[in-house]
Amino acid sequence: MSSVITKVKQKQIAQLIEKGKRLDGRELTDYREITIEQGIIERAEGSARVLLGKTEVLAGTKVELGEPFSDTPNEGVLTVNAELVPLASPTFEPGPPDENSIELARIVDRGIRESKAIDTEKLCIEPGKKVFVIFVDVYVLNHDGNLIDASALAATAALLNTKMSKYQIEEGEVKLTSGYTQLPVKKHPITVTFAKIGNKLVVDPWLEEEQVMDARISMAIDDDGNICAIQKGGSGYFTPEQIQEAAKTAKEKAKQLRKKLGW
Amino acid sequence: MPIFFETRQIVTPGDLIAEGEYVAGENTYKENEKIYASRLGLVETENKKVSVVALKAFYIPKAGDIVIGTVAEVGFNGWTVDINAPYPAILRAGDVLSRPFRPQKDDLSQVLDMGDLIVAKVASYDRTHDPQLTVGEPGLGKITRGQILRITPTKIPRVIGRKGSMISMIKQETGCNIILGLNGVILITGKTLESEQLAVMAIHKIDEESHTSGLTDRVTQMLKEEKAKMEENKNE
Amino acid sequence: MNDKPEKLIDKKGVRLDGRKPDELRPIKIDVGVLSNADGSAYIEQGKNKILAAAYGPREVHPKHLSLQDRMLLRCRYHMAPFSVQERKSPAPSRREVELSKVIRESLEPSIFMEYYPRTALDVFVEVLQADGGTRCASITAAALAIADAGIPMRDIVVACAAGKVEDTVVLDLMDEEDKLGSADVPLALMPNLNAVTLLQMDGILTLEEFEQAVSLAIGGCKKISAIQKESLKAKYIDVKEVEE
Numbered sequence: 001m002s003s004v005i006t007k008v009k010q011k012q013i014a015q016l017i018e019k020g021k022r023l024d025g026r027e028l029t030d031y032r033e034i035t036i037e038q039g040i041i042e043r044a045e046g047s048a049r050v051l052l053g054k055t056e057v058l059a060g061t062k063v064e065l066g067e068p069f070s071d072t073p074n075e076g077v078l079t080v081n082a083e084l085v086p087l088a089s090p091t092f093e094p095g096p097p098d099e100n101s102i103e104l105a106r107i108v109d110r111g112i113r114e115s116k117a118i119d120t121e122k123l124c125i126e127p128g129k130k131v132f133v134i135f136v137d138v139y140v141l142n143h144d145g146n147l148i149d150a151s152a153l154a155a156t157a158a159l160l161n162t163k164m165s166k167y168q169i170e171e172g173e174v175k176l177t178s179g180y181t182q183l184p185v186k187k188h189p190i191t192v193t194f195a196k197i198g199n200k201l202v203v204d205p206w207l208e209e210e211q212v213m214d215a216r217i218s219m220a221i222d223d224d225g226n227i228c229a230i231q232k233g234g235s236g237y238f239t240p241e242q243i244q245e246a247a248k249t250a251k252e253k254a255k256q257l258r259k260k261l262g263w
Numbered sequence: 264m265p266i267f268f269e270t271r272q273i274v275t276p277g278d279l280i281a282e283g284e285y286v287a288g289e290n291t292y293k294e295n296e297k298i299y300a301s302r303l304g305l306v307e308t309e310n311k312k313v314s315v316v317a318l319k320a321f322y323i324p325k326a327g328d329i330v331i332g333t334v335a336e337v338g339f340n341g342w343t344v345d346i347n348a349p350y351p352a353i354l355r356a357g358d359v360l361s362r363p364f365r366p367q368k369d370d371l372s373q374v375l376d377m378g379d380l381i382v383a384k385v386a387s388y389d390r391t392h393d394p395q396l397t398v399g400e401p402g403l404g405k406i407t408r409g410q411i412l413r414i415t416p417t418k419i420p421r422v423i424g425r426k427g428s429m430i431s432m433i434k435q436e437t438g439c440n441i442i443l444g445l446n447g448v449i450l451i452t453g454k455t456l457e458s459e460q461l462a463v464m465a466i467h468k469i470d471e472e473s474h475t476s477g478l479t480d481r482v483t484q485m486l487k488e489e490k491a492k493m494e495e496n497k498n499e
Numbered sequence: 500m501n502d503k504p505e506k507l508i509d510k511k512g513v514r515l516d517g518r519k520p521d522e523l524r525p526i527k528i529d530v531g532v533l534s535n536a537d538g539s540a541y542i543e544q545g546k547n548k549i550l551a552a553a554y555g556p557r558e559v560h561p562k563h564l565s566l567q568d569r570m571l572l573r574c575r576y577h578m579a580p581f582s583v584q585e586r587k588s589p590a591p592s593r594r595e596v597e598l599s600k601v602i603r604e605s606l607e608p609s610i611f612m613e614y615y616p617r618t619a620l621d622v623f624v625e626v627l628q629a630d631g632g633t634r635c636a637s638i639t640a641a642a643l644a645i646a647d648a649g650i651p652m653r654d655i656v657v658a659c660a661a662g663k664v665e666d667t668v669v670l671d672l673m674d675e676e677d678k679l680g681s682a683d684v685p686l687a688l689m690p691n692l693n694a695v696t697l698l699q700m701d702g703i704l705t706l707e708e709f710e711q712a713v714s715l716a717i718g719g720c721k722k723i724s725a726i727q728k729e730s731l732k733a734k735y736i737d738v739k740e741v742e743e
Contacts, residue, residue: 099600102593114701217698227709230684230700235607237694240713247706273735275728276609276646277654277691290651292611299691301611301651303731318735320649321537321556323615349556349618390616391567415649474735 005211013212017197022209029203029249036153036261038161046162046183050154053206054144056088059136059154061162063183065174066133068124076123076131080109082138082151089143103233107148107191108138108155110229111220115189118159122184125167130174132164134183145206148218148231152191156263159185188263189228192250193218196236201246203253217246221254223263270308273474274300274315281313288314304417305474318474322348322416322446324394328385329403331411331444332396337372344381344396347413347446354383354396380406382442382450402442409440409452410459414470416447421473422466429469429479436486437462457493461486507664507676514676516545520669523659523719528640528730530647538648540730542640545673546630551640553648555620564619569612571619574603576637578626598634605638605658605687605697611651620650631677632660638687638697643727655727656696658687659719661712663704668711670719684709686716690724 013023020028032053041047044060068075082105084092097105112118123132136158138151162183167174195205195213205213214236220229227247232238238246264283268274278300280291287293290302291313300306304315324330324346332346334354341355356371375381381396382403388394398404414422422443423430434441439453439462449466453459465482472478508514518524524545533539536552543549559565576598580586591599602624610620622644624637635658642656662672663682677683682702688695695717704712 097593099596102596103600106593106597110701114703116703219700222703226703226705227700228703230698231601232695232698233601233604235604237608237689237692237696238698239693240695240717243695243698243713244710247709251706273732275655275731276652277689278728279691292651292653294653294692299653301653302649303646317649319647349558349615351558417649 005208009208010212013209014198017200017202020200022202024206026204028200029253031149031204031253031257032206034153034257034260036157038157044158045164046158046160048154048157048161050150050157052146052150052153052204054142055146055150055206056140056142057147057150057154058139058141059151059158060139061158061183062135062137063162063164064133064135065125065130065167068128068131072120073128074124075120076118077133078109078113078118078120078136079133080105080112080136080138080155082108082140084140084143084147088140092140092143103231104140104147104151105138107218107220107229107231108136108152110231111152111189111191112136112155112159114228115187115220115222115226117156117185117187117189119184119186125174126169130167134159134162143207145208145210146193146204148193149191149204152189152220156185156188156190159183160188160263187223188258188261189220189222190254190257190263191218191220191229192253192257194246194249196234196238196242199242201242201249203249217243219247219250221251223258225251225255227251266308266313268306271305271474271476273304273318274306275303276301280306280315284311286312288312290315290317290320317417319415320417322346324348324350324352324385324388324446326385326387328445329382329442330385330396330446331380331382331406331442331448331450332446334375334377334379334381337375337377339371342371342375344383346383346394346396346444347416347448348394350388350393352383352385352394352396354381354398358386358397358399375405380411380450382406382444406450409450410463412449412451412463412466414447414449414466416445418470418473419443419445419447421478422449422469424479429482432479432483433462433465433486436483436490437465461489461493464489507679508667508669512667514664514669514673516673520667521715521718523671523722524673526723526726528643528726529733530643530730531734536644536648538644538646538650540640540643540647542636544630544632544636544639545671546628547626547633547636548628549624549626549633549636549640551622551624551637551644553620553622553641553644553650555648555650556615556618557621559617559619565617568616570610570615572603572607572610572612572622573619574599574606574622574624574641576602576624576626576634578629578633582626582629598637601697601699602634602638602641606641606645606656608694608696609642609652609654609656609689610645611653614651620645620648629674631672631674632685634658634697635660635685635687639723639727643731646731654689654691654694655724655731656687656689657720657724657727658685658697659716659723660685661716661719663702663708663712668708668715670715682708682712684712684716686713686720688717688720688724690721
């Protein structure tokens with residue numbers, strides 16, 4: 001199957017959008033259908049699978065013990081990685097993370113980190129010596145557009161699903177005790193991505209819209225409607241007015257989604 | 264219908280030069296009835312055409328151009344020539360050899376080897392193929408002596424001067440033969456090393472001061488002064 | 500270990516380095532500083548010292564990356580090991596990979612890529628000393644390096660960041676403000692076309708604060724753009740003045 005989109009289809013998509021419609025019948029600001037399943041990988045401390053239209057992303061969390069960074073001795077560590085595995089798309093090649101998977105991971109990371117979704121101080125076991133290290137691994141299983149929003153949802157859902165073992169300090173040593181505790185997740189950041197096609201902004205672009213767009217912009221919104229991360233991508237540009245329009249729409253869509261997901 | 268810059272004023276990429284019914288000339292582009300500069304250079308207007316004479320640009324081949332290049336690779340049926348352009352140029356064996364080409368028997372490096380300089384003409388070039396060269400005309404071929412100078416290609420017209428005035432003056436004053444490659448490479452062959460040096464000096468001066476006026480007179484003046492100095496040194 | 504400063508901005512709105520909230524750091528730019536590169540520029544902004552070079556259009560190596568209908572733009576943002584407080588390993592970090600990508604995407608809209616098919620334009624940025632806002636200063640220098648190489652452009656891209664420090668939205672964050680402040684918004688602009696080619700943000704801002712930050716950053720960009728143009732014309736203006 002070719003990953004090149006025909007000029008005829010490109011034109012079709014662009015012309016429809018000019019009139020405020022999309023090829024799959026959605027409104028310009030509609031999301032595709034979203035399904036989230038949690039706890040599907042038992043070996044992981046937390047996991048979630050997101051279906052955003054046909055885009056499928058799996059995120060798993062692993063919790064380990066480690067040392068804190070020297071400049072934040074009382075805080076645990078959160079690290080996000082993303083893999084664009086070859087089975088997800090004819091355009092993904094095997095190998096070390098390329099700029100796309102690195103950018104994806106860092107955008108997802110920013111949304112979670114800047115919104116302060118996790119109180120990293122609660123992840124401290126012994127200040128300066130032992131903290132929880134949370135690994136979030138985002139695994140893209142099928143690429144049909146808007147990997148950013150799907151991955152951000154999957155990562156947040158996986159964190160919400162994460163259980164950690166309990167540790168206490170006994171006689172100067174860190175010891176495992178019985179029981180589990182839920183990872184304390186305070187905020188539920190939601191990332192909304194727009195594609196710019198012609199002079200219009202469309203929310204949640206699917207693959208073919210991404211092949212036609214000249215730029216994209218993603219905005220992460222926290223529970224209070226604040227913006228906590230933004231990333232413009234693609235080799236096109238936005239006008240300042242379009243940026244403000246996107247910010248207002250992102251705030252609304254995040255609120256809607258949050259309600260729908262019960263976050 | 265305003266023009267926002269005077270002729271010979273310096274503009275930078277993105278500067279709005281004119282608005283209204285003008286035609287976008289070289290090194291400019293038009294968007295929404297506005298003409299913007301796309302390169303650093305001097306504004307030039309000719310009737311309705313607004314252009315920019317670039318202060319610095321690289322050479323893009325054009326069919327018919329005379330160029331001076333260096334043989335970069337000896338292939339099995341031709342040579343790859345560096346003509347100081349973003350694209351390597353090809354000179355086919357059949358163009359150089361006067362008899363039919365026999366790949367098994369003919370050793371092309373005997374004819375032209377890596378590092379050899381040639382004067383050639385661009386036979387053809389388009390967006391989908393690398394430029395093809397030919398040496399099949401009088402005056403073209405391998406260079407065996409002389410000095411090579413490189414200047415930014417946009418300044419070659421300045422070295423030529425209006426109706427060839429500058430270049431003829433230099434040839435006369437220095438007694439040198441000068442071949443100007445449109446790709447910015449210049450070949451100077453003179454009777455003596457000193458005369459070649461004079462020509463080199465003149466061209467360097469043009470290169471550095473190309474954006475100023477009254478240049479032809481100043482270069483002529485400089486050449487006369489330098490020649491006088493050389494005569495003095497000889498007589499001492 | 501550096502001590503954290505008491506306050507990043509005092510009651511009168513004066514910042515750690517004495518600046519007002521809407522003031523840029525001192526900027527100095529030189530164009531055409533490297534003899535081998537086709538185009539180059541060096542920028543000092545605050546304590547940032549950044550060198551940018553452009554090579555191209557030139558043949559694409561490896562050949563299979565060559566594009567039939569346009570030029571290939573490649574960008575490498577890299578920090579010298581001695582550029583930051585704690586030595587940074589010379590191997591490209593994930594941050595450098597991401598920044599290389601966003602910097603490339605900020606420059607591409609300004610270049611007439613279609614003019615030179617099957618060629619490459621390689622842009623290299625080396626951060627020799629870092630002081631907050633390196634990606635913006637890098638873009639400002641890289642765009643000049645590309646213009647200096649004689650590559651036709653729609654506009655010279657310029658970049659500047661705004662952010663929030665304690666409760667004030669401020670322009671052009673320095674290192675401490677970047678690290679300890681509550682938001683950072685780097686932005687790149689094609690000033691004549693009013694087109695934003697880079698926009699990122701991290702921190703927490705209300706919609707209104709974000710709007711303020713964007714407008715402050717755009718204002719900063721326009722001021723820096725004037726400095727860019729002067730530095731590009733500099734070596735030609737000097738000679739012209741000497742003649743007159």
